[in-house]
Amino acid sequence: MEFLGMYPTWHDTLLGSGWVLGIIAVVHVLASHVSVGAALVFAWLATAAYRRRRPELLEYVRRYGVLLLVFSYVVGSITGPGIWYSATVASPRGISALIHSYVWIWATEWVFFVGEVVGIYALVYLANKVDQKTHLKLTLFFAIASWCTMLIIVGILSFMMWPGQPEWFTQGGTLNGFYGPYTFGQIITRTAFMLVAAAVVGGIVASRIDDTAFRQEMTRKLAVLGIVAAVVGFFAFQWTLTTLPEHARTVMAALLPDWFVPSLWAVLIVTVAYFALTWALPRVLTPWLSVGMAAVLLVFGIWPEETARESMRKPWVAGQYVYSNQVIGRDVPALRIRSEVPMLEQRGMLASHPFIPANLRRVTEENTSQAGYALYLAYCSNCHNLGKTGIRPFGKKLADMDEEGLYGYLTGALASGSLPYMPHMPLKEDEARALARFLIQEGR
Ligand code: HEC
Incomplete structure (x- = not known):
């Protein structure tokens, strides 16, 4: 008998694997964005230091570079592979979809990343050891390598949300998938956000400068940068939203x-107010205030942005053809990929999924609840947790439903694939009964 080509997946019963991944990713975004933003700031300051002969600017760059090495590079290189591991076990087919189309692009990104790592070490450890012009070149190299890593990742993330051009599905083509109408808005938004993050974290270093006049100058420079970047980023984000496909906006x-x-307005206002304050009264800036602001940015700045990005590609996890629950829901002729929905419609999930125990392949009086649990794991667990914790917990979703109501929902809205945010999930009649019974009796 033929089965779906599934990999084993990991399910976290408390938080949901998606949330574990999300938490790791948000920390990674802060570390990596600070680093790229700081690379651009370094290029600016090192140029000024060279042209106007101001070695103290270079000293600031060096000290900020040490902070990056200790914070961004350690945290970033722990959480980066963390994203890979958690994404691979939470959504193996999603990762597989990205790798199949973009393995060489990823390799390219990795080359830039190696350049970035070499760049930051050179920048920090060769300061005052090589002549200024060479140091400036190193700084520019670091900035370009850093920004290019972002450029490439944004292309892959855009594809993950939505292949850039509709022709990609029929003709394939790396760039058809890579560049879409919303790729550019994302690049501007991210670059601006990176500069905001770099201005906030730069405050930690600036607040510890001994010379009062120079401390004031740096604090004000960062404040101006932060305000301009926050405003640009805010409007670039709004613009990006208008470039999204219709479906993304509906979802x-x-x-x-x-x-x-x-809440987006609130984040903008708080950020601008923070920088306006440090501009007007530079002496209020302390390391702890900067650390506090970085935490605010982490929680209120990155989380909503990443949540929006995650929601708008629902119900797909990658490329608009792999559902979050790993089922392939669409034909991709360019890759000779066929939708699995017809097979599920014909045979049901229990008969088609390779990891269903043999005694649950058919629903019987005795195994109803177990079969329901197996169906939950195969179909729903990527997006919903049982009980009251984690991702979209059924404890809340099903609070006012009874078994008959849920059965109607499963065989109606859900099975017909008419909900824009949930996959098309056909169920055989006895499967729908088993799932409804399990969720109502044990899943809430
Ligand atoms: C791709 C992810 C995904 C999968 C897989 C998924 N759901 Fe959902 N489900 C959602 C989203 C998104 C919502 C919208 C509400 C929200 O975000 O809280 C939702 C809402 C619901 C609701 C509340 C009613 C409604 O329409 O808003 C029920 C009931 C539900 N899902 C049942 C299920 C069942 C049963 C399965 C498995 C057979 C399942 N879902 C699989 C994403 C998913």
């Missing part, structure tokens, strides 16, 4: 809470 409208847009 976001359905999924994002009402406070989402006001």
